Amino acid sequence: MDSRTGLPVVGMVGAGQLARMTHQAAIALGQSLRVLAADPDDGAALVAADVHLGHHTDLAALRSFAAGCEVVTFDHEHVPTEHLRALAAEGVNVLPGPDALLHAQDKQVMRTRLTALGVPSPRWAPVSTVEDIGAFAGGEWPVVLKATRGGYDGRGVWVVGSMAEAAAVVDSGVPLIVEERVRLVRELSAVVARSPYGQVAAWPVVETVQEDGICVEVLAPAPDLGEELAVAAQELAIRIATALDVVGVLAVELFETSAGLVVNELAMRPHNSGHWTIEGAVTSQFEQHLRAVLDYPLGATTAVAPAVCMVNVLGGEPGGMSFDERLHHLLAAEPRAKVHLYGKAVRPGRKIGHVTVVGDDMADVRRRARNAARWLVDGTGEMEESA
Amino acid sequence: MDSRTGLPVVGMVGAGQLARMTHQAAIALGQSLRVLAADPDDGAALVAADVHLGHHTDLAALRSFAAGCEVVTFDHEHVPTEHLRALAAEGVNVLPGPDALLHAQDKQVMRTRLTALGVPSPRWAPVSTVEDIGAFAGGEWPVVLKATRGGYDGRGVWVVGSMAEAAAVVDSGVPLIVEERVRLVRELSAVVARSPYGQVAAWPVVETVQEDGICVEVLAPAPDLGEELAVAAQELAIRIATALDVVGVLAVELFETSAGLVVNELAMRPHNSGHWTIEGAVTSQFEQHLRAVLDYPLGATTAVAPAVCMVNVLGGEPGGMSFDERLHHLLAAEPRAKVHLYGKAVRPGRKIGHVTVVGDDMADVRRRARNAARWLVDGTGEMEESA
Numbered sequence: 094m095d096s097r098t099g100l101p102v103v104g105m106v107g108a109g110q111l112a113r114m115t116h117q118a119a120i121a122l123g124q125s126l127r128v129l130a131a132d133p134d135d136g137a138a139l140v141a142a143d144v145h146l147g148h149h150t151d152l153a154a155l156r157s158f159a160a161g162c163e164v165v166t167f168d169h170e171h172v173p174t175e176h177l178r179a180l181a182a183e184g185v186n187v188l189p190g191p192d193a194l195l196h197a198q199d200k201q202v203m204r205t206r207l208t209a210l211g212v213p214s215p216r217w218a219p220v221s222t223v224e225d226i227g228a229f230a231g232g233e234w235p236v237v238l239k240a241t242r243g244g245y246d247g248r249g250v251w252v253v254g255s256m257a258e259a260a261a262v263v264d265s266g267v268p269l270i271v272e273e274r275v276r277l278v279r280e281l282s283a284v285v286a287r288s289p290y291g292q293v294a295a296w297p298v299v300e301t302v303q304e305d306g307i308c309v310e311v312l313a314p315a316p317d318l319g320e321e322l323a324v325a326a327q328e329l330a331i332r333i334a335t336a337l338d339v340v341g342v343l344a345v346e347l348f349e350t351s352a353g354l355v356v357n358e359l360a361m362r363p364h365n366s367g368h369w370t371i372e373g374a375v376t377s378q379f380e381q382h383l384r385a386v387l388d389y390p391l392g393a394t395t396a397v398a399p400a401v402c403m404v405n406v407l408g409g410e411p412g413g414m415s416f417d418e419r420l421h422h423l424l425a426a427e428p429r430a431k432v433h434l435y436g437k438a439v440r441p442g443r444k445i446g447h448v449t450v451v452g453d454d455m456a457d458v459r460r461r462a463r464n465a466a467r468w469l470v471d472g473t474g475e476m477e478e479s480a
Numbered sequence: 481m482d483s484r485t486g487l488p489v490v491g492m493v494g495a496g497q498l499a500r501m502t503h504q505a506a507i508a509l510g511q512s513l514r515v516l517a518a519d520p521d522d523g524a525a526l527v528a529a530d531v532h533l534g535h536h537t538d539l540a541a542l543r544s545f546a547a548g549c550e551v552v553t554f555d556h557e558h559v560p561t562e563h564l565r566a567l568a569a570e571g572v573n574v575l576p577g578p579d580a581l582l583h584a585q586d587k588q589v590m591r592t593r594l595t596a597l598g599v600p601s602p603r604w605a606p607v608s609t610v611e612d613i614g615a616f617a618g619g620e621w622p623v624v625l626k627a628t629r630g631g632y633d634g635r636g637v638w639v640v641g642s643m644a645e646a647a648a649v650v651d652s653g654v655p656l657i658v659e660e661r662v663r664l665v666r667e668l669s670a671v672v673a674r675s676p677y678g679q680v681a682a683w684p685v686v687e688t689v690q691e692d693g694i695c696v697e698v699l700a701p702a703p704d705l706g707e708e709l710a711v712a713a714q715e716l717a718i719r720i721a722t723a724l725d726v727v728g729v730l731a732v733e734l735f736e737t738s739a740g741l742v743v744n745e746l747a748m749r750p751h752n753s754g755h756w757t758i759e760g761a762v763t764s765q766f767e768q769h770l771r772a773v774l775d776y777p778l779g780a781t782t783a784v785a786p787a788v789c790m791v792n793v794l795g796g797e798p799g800g801m802s803f804d805e806r807l808h809h810l811l812a813a814e815p816r817a818k819v820h821l822y823g824k825a826v827r828p829g830r831k832i833g834h835v836t837v838v839g840d841d842m843a844d845v846r847r848r849a850r851n852a853a854r855w856l857v858d859g860t861g862e863m864e865e866s867a
Contacts, residue, residue, distance in 0.1 A: 095526075097521050097526065097823070097825065098526070098821075098823050098824075098825070099802065099803050099804060099825075099826075100803070100804060100807075100821070101804065113507060114507075116507070116527070117504050117507050117508070119527075120500060120501075120503070120504050120527045121504070121818070121819060121820045121821070122807075122819065122821060123807075123819075123821025123822070123823055123833065125526050125527045125823070134484050138529070139482075139484065139485070139512050139529055140503070140506075140507045140512045140528075140529050141527075141529055142525070142526055142527050142528055142529060142531070144529070375815075375816050375818075375838075376815075384811065389807070389808060389811050390808065390811040390812035390815065391815070392811065392815050392816075393815040393816045395816075397784060397785070397838070398784070415486065416486050416487070417486060417487060417488065420487075420509075420510075420776070421776060421777065424771065424776050424777040424778075424779065425777035428762075428763075428777065428778070428779050428780040429762050429779075429780045429782075431508070431762075432508060432509065432510075433508045434485075434487070434508070434509060434510025435510070436484070436485050436510055436512070437485075438484065438485070438486075439486075446510065451762075451784070
């Protein structure tokens with residue numbers, strides 16, 4: 094409890110862009126997010142007032158960070174489970190709890206549990222040798238190898254087309270599971286929130302567009318998604334949130350296939366596929382995550398317009414215009430673009446921000462959002478006569 | 481320039497709620513607002529990373545604060561003009577500049593200039609004795625006395641009905657002007673922004689509802705305001721911004737009378753009558769103020785919905801439910817309410833936050849916003865069966 098305001102203190106482990114945007118939401122609620130930053134230059138550490146420096150693998154740092162927080166939550170999934178259990182045993186209100194979060198940390202645990210729940214999943218198996226992989230494939234290559242822990246944005250995932258390629262991954266010594274390569278129509282994401290009280294709220298289901306395993310674009314709502322499939326996706330996400338006792342935001346990344354929905358990944362925190370909610374929904378995923386972990390009533394998840402497009406901004410090649418000049422051009426070219434920069438140094442391929450455009454027509458907002466992002470990436474967007 | 485992000489540093493003198501909400505906007509633009517706070521418990525000082533402690537009347541503190549800022553701007557009008565001129569002479573980029581800001585600091589300067597510009601104004605006069613006031617009134621009481629400097633939220637304004645009442649104000653020694661008491665239909669506000677390049681942008685004109693000289697409610701757009709009067713108000717505000725060389729946000733508070741528009745007050749900063757733009761317009765006044773003082777292209781000012789209502793939350797009587805409990809009730813009662821709390825201790829009558837509701841119907845959003853605010857003020861809002 095903050096003695097000056099009488100309002101609760103939420104601590105977020107990790108100080109990347111998710112913590113940065115959660116701090117923005119915390120300000121409106123009268124709070125000031127406490128962040129545990131590994132580096133003083135982390136995106137959230139640059140903008141928050143209550144910054145603790147320390148690493149998320151350091152139990153002493155976590156303990157000191159948690160002291161005085163009503164609740165401790167996460168910007169990422171990388172805190173060791175044994176540390177979370179230790180904190181919880183000492184009375185720290187860790188949300189999502191260690192038993193829930195484990196399903197977002199360990200893909201084998203997640204697959205085992207979702208299979209037991211009867212949730213539609215790819216065919217999969219735990220593997221420890223290349224022979225296991227060969228047996229799973231049964232001559233049907235390629236298959237997908239996934240590190241059970243630590244992967245994100247395409248890292249920790251290998252599509253292998255032969256025993257030799259599989260052997261190279263196995264030899265790296267990373268614990269793996271194998272999955273069939275799903276023939277998919279497209280990728281969707283169902284983002285929901287759940288409070289300790291058990292209240293749940295689901296945003297409209299979105300389409301996510303990936304390139305090289307990295308999400309580059311989110312379309313809200315997913316274009317031409319039938320009502321039946323949309324509701325099925327929301328119900329599936331709510332069922333998982335409830336069964337796993339998730340508290341906070343849960344993103345369920347889905348494959349849409351000709352046979353229906355298949356769960357790809359889970360994340361138990363605000364998620365890239367929910368950034369559009371900042372301007373595009375009555376309640377953003379960042380505010381909702383705070384409301385959920387504080388057991389406040391959840392906010393309305395309705396979209397505020399018929400079409401919203403969010404495009405990630407990946408760092409482009411240096412040289413030419415300065416970043417500030419590129420930003421000038423973007424703001425001139427697209428007065429309706431909402432820009433979110435994460436305070437990160439520009440490196441090629443690194444997610445340094447995103448742009449959202451809200452409007453009435455998906456083709457129009459998508460063109461505008463892509464154009465705006467391109468100005469930031471490589472300074473080659475287009476100026477219109479009028480916007 | 482921030483060496484870590486390559487993006488500019490904006491400094492805001494004053495660390496109240498306007499700076500607090502400007503910091504939220506700065507975060508999205510990749511920046512971190514630097515604030516000069518008189519007290520470490522000021523609303524913005526509680527949430528910003530780059531806080532300088534010092535008083536806005538201390539030139540040395542202002543100098544040290546300004547070092548390294550691309551631009552210095554303001555949360556309030558109370559910095560002494562001579563300090564602003566000293567900073568500007570030393571090369572600090574002060575925006576709005578001292579010559580512009582003077583018109584928001586000194587009502588006599590403002591009235592003199594607007595009269596010279598032919599801007600519709602109340603009949604007024606500078607006064608120094610009670611006889612001056614009597615001569616101005618000419619038997620037509622009441623008249624309005626205004627302190628030339630330092631008034632806000634009804635402070636520094638006296639409606640006097642007799643020579644004796646006027647004498648009491650004069651005897652306090654405050655420099656005054658006198659104005660006729662305008663017979664008004666209602667109060668409006670035209671909020672615009674202007675960049676050094678000369679670009680201007682106007683939000684829809686709003687109606688402001690006052691109680692005891694304090695703004696309690698803002699309706700956007702102003703209900704049943706004819707197109708002609710709305711455009712006239714926007715043009716008037718743009719004309720004033722241009723003539724006075726304002727950079728940043730300018731709020732022109734207006735009286736609507738049976739004979740047309742009359743200018744009441746000017747503010748050269750984000751203004752209470754523009755808080756609705758956070759959720760209600762494509763670009764908020766806080767982001768726009770940053771864009772304007774940085775000479776970035778301005779953002780779109782279009783409303784995102786047909787009806788927006790903002791209600792100020794004034795501190796209520798202590799006792800009964802805790803503030804956090806009241807917030808719980810509010811969030812449960814109105815899932816569509818957007819709450820903004822300023823991190824202030826609750827004192828009766830003090831502005832501690834505001835609530836905005838966006839929707840299709842003014843009567844509906846107004847009822848919801850008022851109800852939400854009432855939960856926070858005295859814990860007596862109403863729960864609905866469904867929201």
